[in-house]
Amino acid sequence: MYDPAQFLPSFVWRADRDGVIRYVNPWASRYLGIPAEQIIGRTWREFVHPDDIDTVLDAVRQMRDGNLLRNAEVRLLRVDGAFRWHTLHLQAQRDESGRIGDTVGVATDIHHCRHAWAMYEASERRLKAAFQGARMGAWEWDMKNQRVRMTEQLAELYSFPPGTEAVALSDLWNRIAPEHREPFQQKVEQALRCGGPFEFDYLLDDGVMPPRWLRMRGHAEFDGHGELASVHGVTFDISKQRAAEERLVLSERRYRALVESTGALVWSAGPDGNIRPADEPWGKFTGADPVQLENWGWLDFVHPDDREFTRQAWLDILKRGTASWIAFRMRRYDGRYRMVQAHAAPLHDEHGTLQEWFGTTTDVTAQHEAQAAIEARSLRLNVAMQAAEIHIVALDLDSWTLSFEVGSETLEGETLTYEAALSRVNPDDRPVLDRYVRELAAGGDPGAHFEFRVQGQRGEQWMEGSALLQRAPDGKPLRLIASVVDITERKRMELMLREADRRKDEFLAMLAHELRNPLAPIRTAIALFEKQDGIDGRSADLIRLMRRQTEHMTRIVDDLLEVSRITQGRIALQLEPILVGTAVYHAVEAMAASVEARGQHMNVDVSDATAWVLGDATRISQILVNILNNASKYTPEQGNISISARADETWVEIVTTDTGTGISAELLPKVFELFSQGDRPLDRSSGGLGIGLSLVRKLVELHDGTITVQSEGEGRGTTVTVRLPRLHHHERHSAQVLSGPGTSAKSAALQLLIVDDNRDAADSLAMLCESEGHFTRTAYSSAEAIEAAAQLRPDVALLDIGLPDVDGYELARRLRPKDATTPVLIAITGYGQADDRLRAQSAGFDYHFVKPVNVEGLLTLLSSLTERGQASGAASGAT
Incomplete structure (x- = not known):
């Protein structure tokens, strides 16, 4: 029988359910150094590194969930006793009873790849450490988009916030001291025209003392059309070097001034110590003919009390033959004695033979005063x-x-x-x-x-x-x-500021959560009003007004909560390939009613319908809807809004433009700051908290993208550009979509138990469900709920999570015993993060709704549960 594994240069085995090897290919025998007949009958555990056995077992256990293919990286024992890294591809086979039987493993050697990757990571760490130690940062200017990408070391040098990876080129240049800014730009422009490497020194305008000097070295790159595309380079801190140079220059100026002010006298002497004074300086200082000072005549001008000491000191210096100095008093031209200091240094030829002495004699009286x-x-x-x-x-x-x-x-x-x-x-x-x-x-x-x-x-x-x-x-x-x-007081203030910032974040999160509770009954009440027949036109307008304002309030609360979650690092993206055109059209569809209500015109242009990005579908939609909502909010009636998407090899770019109020030059640099807003009318009819663009930027950055806002000024519209990394190689994932149920007769009703300690929320939700023909029972505590459930035996229980006595998770466990199917449990909560949903699922909840509840979604779900009940009854009747 033909066996393709015979020729594979990979380790192949087949093991039964107990892990006993039933087959190995020749490559495995050569790798292990054991004949195949001696391997068969042994367990695979003998050939896997002990630390990696759990990894294989985990992969096998995961195959029981339905996917019979798993990969794991393990170390396998080689014939020489060494363990080498392999990628182990496991495929399980089911027996006749449907249980996992044999498992086939194919191992591919990746040892060199692992080793190379480890060396690469070590190299990256060393490079980063070298950059950090050298106070050096690397950068790249994207001249077409006027953006700068930078390393964290460069961001630190420029005092950008930690985590900054890219900024506008203008933001970088604005960090340069004003007096250096224009010369710097001129030098850069000249260097870029020449096309060669360049190097500049400049001063930062960051208020740091002493001033921070940087040196930039860069090289320009041009595209195939000869246009400037990018500039690469490094920047490093030369503050210490500049400070040392300035100190040296200052020291030289002081030295020259000191020499001039003290009247230093230069002289030389032969190897025997005979002095040859310079003519003019010595004549000016002593008032005598310099010839009188030659040889040992200078001693006549030394103070009598210092003469013998000075003579003997000079002889000692000649004897030692090393540089030294003598201090003594010497008569000046006016007859006064001045304290002088004579320094002498020997000068030797290349053979070490003393040629002469070089010396200076300096009036140090001023130095004594300086001392x-x-x-x-x-x-x-x-x-x-x-x-x-x-x-x-x-x-x-x-x-x-x-x-x-x-x-x-x-x-x-x-x-x-x-x-x-x-x-x-x-x-x-x-x-x-x-x-x-x-x-x-x-x-x-x-x-x-x-x-x-x-x-x-x-x-x-x-x-x-x-x-x-x-x-x-x-x-x-x-x-x-x-x-x-x-520094106790300073530390105390720092701790107080950190604590205040932490409490602020907690307050924002709690505020957003608490605001959801009153919104829930309001939204439910509005839904009840909309279901009434015979509503006159004015009442219908008022109901629509309340719905719009409630939805607006809900968006504000959601934005506030999202900002709080991102600030606290609680956002986890669910990444998957997303077709950009679909995301754009979904966002436009979500905003269509609002745009139409304001009489605005929207133009959509998705030129590349096949561009994909890797992102969280919910968050991508949130980004685009928020941008379109801003555009509609600040664009007057009959104004124009356009959104377009285009892609190149690296990026997908989504551009939104409007003909709205625009952004002033003063506000434009601050549009991404939290709670930042422009001027609003007194009625604040389209106002918000000023957190929309701040939230959008944080979400874009979580997707490794960038966002820019441009406006030529007030009344001249705004352009928002979102750039996301393009995904070239993607896998198509199947997704289960819950289809909306078809319409059915309302003759079948559900027994509903509604539990919420907020009476308004519970009662309004009960009224809404009763309007659909369901029978409801409300409870305002867990104790009441347990008692009511025993009497009602509900089909469905809608439970608030944040109950004061027993929380909704524990109540769910008490209402529905393990392995039971009724009642259907629906969570109604103000917490909507992924971990909140997982916790609800582990507690037994079947569905999860976030306050304020989406009324249409809830009623649709109840309708689908009614149909399932009818189908179950029909099946029972048929049986």
Whole structure:
């Protein structure tokens, strides 16, 4: 019999339900180094790495759900005793009873791929660390769309919020200091015209002190038509370099000024020490002919009390043959003696032979005066340090003891062993501080600053400090010198701000949830009014007005809740391939009634009907409906709205334009900020909370997309562009769609139990269901519900989740025993996240509705349940 597995260069086996191997191909025998007849009868567990056995078992268990194909990555034992990574493709076969029988496994070696991927990830980490350590960020300018993509290091350099990956090019340039902005743009334009690489230095306008200087290096790229397409490059922080250069320039200016002000005298001497003074400077200083100073004649101008000492010091320098200096008093042209300092340095040839001495003699009287000024300044600094309670701590690395001082005064008796001092630090901060100290003592660089909490006289205090390592001349670490300042008040304010921000987020979430409860009975009451016959025209208009305003309020609450969920990181996307044209038409259909009511004209253009994106269908619809709703809201009656979709190889672009009020130049940079709004009329007839575009941007970014808003000004309309990554290779997924039931006679009614602690919500929902011919019973607590269920034996139970005594999850378990099918359980709740639905499903709920309840959807569901009941009855009768 022909066996294709005989020729596969892959590990193939077949095992029975107990895991016993019944077949292996020749490749498996060669890989394991065991003849096939010796492998058959053994279990597959013997050849799989022990840590990967659970992975295989999990894959097998998942096949019991109906899908008989599973993949897993495992390590298989090779003949040399090494384990290598393989992708294991498992396919189960059912026996005659429908149970899983044999399982076939095909293993493909991916060891080198795994190893290469690990090396790639390590390389990426090293590159990121290198960029971080070098304070360097990479970027790409998209010149056609005027956008900048950047690494997180570059975002940090420009002080953009964490997580920023792309900004408008203008946002980047606006971060440059105003006085550098125009020259910078001119240099960039000139470099781009030339087409070669460029490099510029510029100053940021971010209020940081000292100023932050950046250096940009880039290279332009042109497309096939010779048009500028993009610019790539890196930017790194050169603030320290610029500061050092400025200090050097300043130091040179000071030195020149000092030399000129002190009248430094230049001289040279032979190897024997005979002086040859420069003519003009020496003549000006001494008022004598410089010839009188040659050889040893200069000693005649030295103060008699210093003459012998100076002579002997010069002879000692000549004997040592090394650079040195002498300070002494020397007579000036006016007969006054000035304190001078003579520096001498030997000059040798390439063989080490002394050629001559080079020296300067400088009047240092002014330096003495400057030293006095420095000492006075130091005194003022010490006073300021004492006032600011800046503590200087010294850790002696020989004895590991600490001494403390404030300003320049050492505190007597304030000496502690390192362990004793560390014991005063908060236990949570102790390991971090100890690691910092020991790393610095070992010569490492743990960072510029450290923070810790310490138990002091005023309770627990937050301290911030910085330290440096002091070494001996031979390089041996001597001591750590640290300055420490109390930042308790600042920390307290930070914690208060964080707590206030957390409470704000919780308040928004709770506010949105609580607003849903009163909306539920209002929406139900409106539905009841709409079902009444004989309503006059004015009443019908009022009912439609209430429905519009209720729907508007519902959208506001939903937007508020969505923003809160995104802020708290509780949004999880359900990604699937989505046809962009379908998404656009669905959004247009959802807005059609509103647009028509305002007499507006909408134009739809989807030029590429086959463009796909990977996204969450609900969230994509939410994005487009929100944008169209904004366009309709700010466009006057008879205005025009257009939405178009087009795609290139990388992106799908959805553009919405309108002829509405537009956006002012002042508001345009802030349109994505939460609660940001433009000017509104006093009646706020089309107003909102100003969270729509903020929500839209967050949802777009969750899809790895971008959104931009453009407007030429007030009264000139607005253009919103959403760009999403295009999906080229997608799988078609089948989806089960619940079809709406057909119309049926109302003769069959359901017994409904409605439970809600909000009496208005329960009673209005009961009235609505009764209008459809159903029999209802309301309960306002779990206890009442259990008692009513025993009497009514309901077909369907509609339960609020947030009940005060026993919550809706537990009530559902009590109303319907395990394995029972009645009553049908429907959750009515203000919580609609995916995890809320999963929790309801695990509690036994069959359906899940979010407040305020979609009336049409609920009535349609009840109608379908009625038809199922009729069908069941007909089947029973036929039997």
